[in-house]
Amino acid sequence: MSATSGLVIPCKAAIAWEAGKPLVIEQVEVAPPQTMEVRIKIKYTSLCHTDLYFWEAKGQTPLFPRIFGHEAAGVVESVGEGVSDLQVGDHVLPVFTGECGDCRHCKSEESNMCDLLRINTDRGVMLNDGKSRFSINGTPINHFLGTSTFSEYTVVHSGCLTKISPLAPLDKVCILSCGISTGLGATLNVAKPKKGSTVAVFGLGAVGLAAAEGARIAGASRIIGIDLSPKRYEEAKKFGVTEFVNPKDHDRPVQEVIAEMTNGGVDRSIECTGNINCMISAFECVHDGWGVAVLVGVPNKDAVFMTKPINVLNERTLKGTFFGNYKPRTDLPSVVDMYMNKKLEVEKFITHRVPFSDINKAFEYMLKGEGLRCIISMEE
Ligand SMILES: NC(=O)c1ccc[n+]([C@@H]2O[C@H](COP(=O)([O-])OP(=O)(O)OC[C@H]3O[C@@H](n4cnc5c(N)ncnc54)[C@H](O)[C@@H]3O)[C@@H](O)[C@H]2O)c1
Ligand SMILES: [Zn+2]
Ligand SMILES: [Zn+2]
Numbered sequence: 001m002s003a004t005s006g007l008v009i010p011c012k013a014a015i016a017w018e019a020g021k022p023l024v025i026e027q028v029e030v031a032p033p034q035t036m037e038v039r040i041k042i043k044y045t046s047l048c049h050t051d052l053y054f055w056e057a058k059g060q061t062p063l064f065p066r067i068f069g070h071e072a073a074g075v076v077e078s079v080g081e082g083v084s085d086l087q088v089g090d091h092v093l094p095v096f097t098g099e100c101g102d103c104r105h106c107k108s109e110e111s112n113m114c115d116l117l118r119i120n121t122d123r124g125v126m127l128n129d130g131k132s133r134f135s136i137n138g139t140p141i142n143h144f145l146g147t148s149t150f151s152e153y154t155v156v157h158s159g160c161l162t163k164i165s166p167l168a169p170l171d172k173v174c175i176l177s178c179g180i181s182t183g184l185g186a187t188l189n190v191a192k193p194k195k196g197s198t199v200a201v202f203g204l205g206a207v208g209l210a211a212a213e214g215a216r217i218a219g220a221s222r223i224i225g226i227d228l229s230p231k232r233y234e235e236a237k238k239f240g241v242t243e244f245v246n247p248k249d250h251d252r253p254v255q256e257v258i259a260e261m262t263n264g265g266v267d268r269s270i271e272c273t274g275n276i277n278c279m280i281s282a283f284e285c286v287h288d289g290w291g292v293a294v295l296v297g298v299p300n301k302d303a304v305f306m307t308k309p310i311n312v313l314n315e316r317t318l319k320g321t322f323f324g325n326y327k328p329r330t331d332l333p334s335v336v337d338m339y340m341n342k343k344l345e346v347e348k349f350i351t352h353r354v355p356f357s358d359i360n361k362a363f364e365y366m367l368k369g370e371g372l373r374c375i376i377s378m379e380e
Contacts, residue, residue, distance in 0.1 A: 002088050005078040006032050009039070013134065013151035014359045015141060017065045019057035022360045023150065028067075028141060030153040031133040033080035037126065038158050039133075040092060044174040045072035045149040046373045047362040049205060050096075050298050053274065054121060054144065055363070059300025063124050066142040067134055069149030070096040071373075073164075073174035083158045091166050093177035093336075095328035096145035098160035112327045117159045119145065119322055127157060150359060152378055162332040165340065172346045173336055175206070175373050178323070180349060181335050182296060183210025183272060185324015188218060191268040191294045195219035200258055200266040201241070202282045203273035204232040206349050206372040207296060209239040211270040213344070216240030224266065226254060226278075229369045238348055247281075255285040262287070269293045276303040283307055288314035295320040349373050 009030045014023035033039045051068040054060050076090045086092065098117025105111040105118070116127070124142025125132050132140040133155040134148065148154045164173065183206070191214075193199050199215040201208045204227040215223045216239065225233070225241035233244045243261070247254040258281075259265045265287030271279050274297030283293040284307060293316070312318070326332055338344040351371030354361045362374040 002077050005088075008032065009153050011152035012356065013067050013141075014356070015065050015136070016055050016068055019062050019064065020055065022363075025357060025359070026136055028151065029135050030151065030155065031135075033078060033133075033155050034126070034128045035081045036083060036158050037080040037128060037155050038083055038086055038161055039077045039153055039155050040074040040094065040161070041077050041153055042072050042074040042149050042151065042378050043170045044378065045069050045376050046175050047071070047366055047376070048178045049207070049274065049366065050178070051144070052363065052366055053298055059302065061122050061301065063122065063142050066124060066144050067148040067151050067154075068144045069151070070094065070145045070147040071175055071178040072147065072149035073170035073177065074149075077153060079158070086158055086161060086163060091164050091168065091170065092161045093164055093173065093332060094147040094149060094154070094156045095160050095162060095177055095323065095332065096147055097323050097328065098146070098157055099327045099329040100159045101329070106327070112323060112325050114159070117146070117157055121145065126155065150376075160328065162328050164333055164336045168336050168340060171375055171377070172350065173339060174375065175346060175349055176332065176335050176339065179206040179373065180210040180346065181326055181332060182322075182324045183207040183270070184214045184335065184344070185326045186270050186294050186296045186321050187211045187214025187268075189325040190319055190321045191270055191292055193218045193220050193268045196221045197267035198222040198224070198262050200224045200226060200269040200282065200285055202226045202269065202271045202278045203297060204236045204241065205272065208270070208272035209236060209349065209372065211272055211296070212236065212239045212241050215268075217343070222262075224258060224261065231369060235372070253281060253284075255281045258285040264288070265291055267291060271295045271297050273297045274299055276300065276305065279305060280307055283316065283318050284311055286316050288316055290315065292317045292319060350375055353377065
């Protein structure tokens with residue numbers, strides 16, 4: 001038992017009071033974990049574009065005040081009633097989508113969409129009692145994705161925590177808890193390119209470049225990267241991207257450009273921007289007969305996907321995925337092992353580091369499209 005077990009912990013958290021306004025570091029009170037919950041001390045966290053979308057709240061439901069953050073690594077401080085598989089001191093990765101282990105999805109080999117703990121972007125409270133574990137002078141602060149990692153301490157459902165080897169460096173593997181695993185899994189588990197195939201990746205941020213890394217590991221012969229920012233191109237070469245297309249350089253739909261480059265279309269495409277037109281292009285650029293397109297980017301909540309049905313009839317497949325179809329508790333340790341066994345390079349995704357007090361800089365970098373992942377260190 002830790003000295004703070006069962007007590008409210010006062011600590012620092014970065015509060016989003018309003019949409020699009022800089023976060024403010026405030027003293028919050030973090031209540032003890034309840035049944036099946038775990039309180040963890042966050043060591044490192046990073047910013048994923050999904051945090052940014054919900055903070056901007058332009059195409060998403062606004063819910064404020066809120067503590068964002070879902071890509072992180074930490075250590076168990078205390079466990080609530082009924083938690084038997086995690087102990088004080090365990091190293092863990094919190095994941096935005098969980099695994100209860102009992103539902104039909106958790107029992108299915110094909111799904112990671114747990115009935116109980118699947119991603120819910122609009123919920124700001126814990127499942128157990130419909131209340132928040134965070135407060136400031138009695139005012140509750142909303143959770144985000146059940147993780148809220150922009151806080152020195154947070155409370156997470158035990159089904160959303162992956163226990164990892166204590167040897168794994170937390171300042172690196174923290175980015176495996178969302179973006180990198182998502183992109184990698186989208187390719188390896190969902191698109192499943194064959195050796196020698198041609199793969200298009202839309203959006204060359206961390207998620208897209210992890211998808212490209214997956215294509216390289218699968219033995220793709222051509223990896224075509226599509227991004228509006230030419231800044232991305234140099235970086236993308238390190239991830240095996242062999243060719244680039246900037247939609248701005250063409251006066252016709254990018255799917256036509258790609259079809260021409262590839263004699264009718266790519267074998268697989270993975271969309272990692274969240275832009276609806278990119279999603280349509282990603283689908284329409286796959287080859288008829290066998291092409292598979294995978295949607296990963298989080299769209300505006302009102303976006304509608306439109307394509308001519310004949311594009312589907314012509315034997316193309318459209319799929320989508322959260323977290324690269326990995327089951328967080330069952331499968332994520334194997335991704336950590338890929339890093340530990342040097343099959344997956346994580347360092348090249350880390351382009352910036354800031355102390356927690358400078359968390360707003362991580363938002364600025366992402367807004368400017370500068371770098372890939374910015375690690376935020378909770379211990380300054
Ligand atoms: N499905 C999931 O489980 C899951 C998990 C994590 C992130 N995401 C989503 O994946 C997407 C990528 O996340 P990220 O952290 O890598 O973001 P990022 O901001 O680091 O990268 C996005 C890239 O897309 C490019 N881009 C944006 N609009 C474009 C357009 N219209 N055409 C071409 N390129 C365009 C940007 O220039 C940038 O390089 C986001 O939508 C995020 O919400 C989904
Ligand atoms: Zn994410
Ligand atoms: Zn389940």
